[in-house]
Amino acid sequence: MTADRGRRRGFWQENSLTLGFGAAFLVVLAAQAVAGRAEFNEQLAVDGLQQIGLGDYLMSSDFAVDVTENWQSEFLQFFLYIFGTVYLLQRGSPESKPLHKVGTESDREQRVGDHARSDSPRRAGTKDWRQIVYSRSLGLVMGGFFLLSWLAQSIAGVAAFNELRLRELQEPVGWGSYLASADFWNRSLQNWQSELLAVAAMAILSVYLRQRGSPESKPVGAGHTATGVEG
Known part of the structure; x- marks a missing residue:
């Protein structure tokens, strides 16, 4: 049980940068939708048109x-x-x-081709178009x-x-x-x-x-x- 909690903590900590910014992105996107709908409905009211709900605004x-x-x-x-x-x-x-x-x-500095290591991505060790594409x-x-x-x-x-x-x-x-x-x-x-x-x-x-x-x-x-x- 303790090991499972440790692995879960390890996952969240090891991926906290992506997860944290991903969660913040969703929160801010939701806030933008709410604020955007309010502004959009204000303009509709000025034009004498019917206001729309949040779902309709999200599809607009x-x-x-x-x-x-x-x-x-x-x-x-x-x-x-x-x-x-x-x-x-x-x-x-x-x-x-x-x-x-x-x-x-150089290939040595970039660890590609003959200079690829055991932990290098597989495409880094190739010497054809796959390495060229992967390297960019x-x-x-x-x-x-x-x-x-x-x-x-x-x-x-x-x-x-x-x-x-x-x-x-x-x-x-x-x-x-x-x-x-x-x-x-x-x-x-x-x-x-x-x-x-x-x-x-x-x-x-x-x-x-x-x-x-x-x-x-x-x-x-x-x-x-x-x-x-x-x-």
Whole structure:
């Protein structure tokens, strides 16, 4: 019985980062749905239209576009960060690789091919296309998530945009026309600029500021010029 409790505690502790942020995501998403529905119903009341319930709002294009436009910007941030940090460096930042490791690094450093170890993923030990794809799989998946969520944003966005146009007795527009519209690009760019600013700020501030115990920070006593060192 004690061993079972220990294993359960071990599972929760060993996966607490993912589980904690996953749970927080669901709570915040639910809160967004409640607040979004209230705002949406306020607009409906202004237009003299019937208000909708939470279930209907969750199925609406208005909720979908608000969610997906944030998702795509987050996945874009990680996609650019993952690929960008292969070649882009910041002296003194734990967000950067050591300055002498710019590029994709050697097979020995990356433990691939003949340099794979017994605990290396199976694809790391191959010498064909499987290793090439696997060695870039994190960035590719993040890029794929970005494209899928951006596509979802465009589909939900054109539906929400056309609903608003119909309320104003205007003709709806097609998906292609919406992709060239100011509404679509304003939704996208306002998120992109904030994500890029956050990454740049984290890279430079972590040179001089510390957070004890965090792997996103250098050790408190590390020098400002120490690069690629995590606390």
